[in-house]
Amino acid sequence: MKTFAVIPKGLEKFIQIQDEETVIDWKGLGNLKKMIVQGDIDLETFDQTFDEALEYLLEREILTFKREGVWRIVSLGGDFGPKTSYGQDRMNFSRESDARAYLTAFHSTTQYSIAVERLD
Numbered sequence: 001m002k003t004f005a006v007i008p009k010g011l012e013k014f015i016q017i018q019d020e021e022t023v024i025d026w027k028g029l030g031n032l033k034k035m036i037v038q039g040d041i042d043l044e045t046f047d048q049t050f051d052e053a054l055e056y057l058l059e060r061e062i063l064t065f066k067r068e069g070v071w072r073i074v075s076l077g078g079d080f081g082p083k084t085s086y087g088q089d090r091m092n093f094s095r096e097s098d099a100r101a102y103l104t105a106f107h108s109t110t111q112y113s114i115a116v117e118r119l120d
Contacts, residue, residue: 008052015053022060024098029053030105047085054082054091062098063091067119071099073107075114080107092119 007015014025014032032049035041057063063082064070070092073080081090082102093099099116107114 008056010049011053011056014049015056022057022062024053024057024062024101026098026101026105030102030108033106050082051084051086054084054088058091061094064094065089065091066094067092070094070119071096071116072119073099073103073114074117075110075112077112080114 007017014028016023016025029050032041033046036043036046054063071094072090072092079090081092081099083090093102096116096118103114103116
């Protein structure tokens with residue numbers, strides 16, 4: 001059985017383990033990003049929190065750099081999946097439900113066509 005690191009401190013409100021399944025509050029992370037625009041937090045605080053969440057989700061294999069059997073968020077302009085603040089390539093999702101939840105949380109006000117697609 002694979003073991004994973006403990007959820008990083010401060011991320012417990014966004015990531016939980018329920019019945020051995022990783023549950024992500026993508027809406028909460030999306031709202032955290034919106035707090036930058038509102039002036040409630042600074043970009044550095046968001047980046048640190050979001051990067052730690054992404055790294056943990058990569059470890060749990062919720063996010064991946066794989067290009068087969070995964071879900072990604074796309075538009076005519078390119079790939080819009082999660083990306084770290086330090087320039088990592090866009091990540092894909094191992095579960096469709098996470099891709100759709102991320103799309104809703106981070107792109108609900110996007111002005112152009114954006115969708116979730118499966119890469120086989």
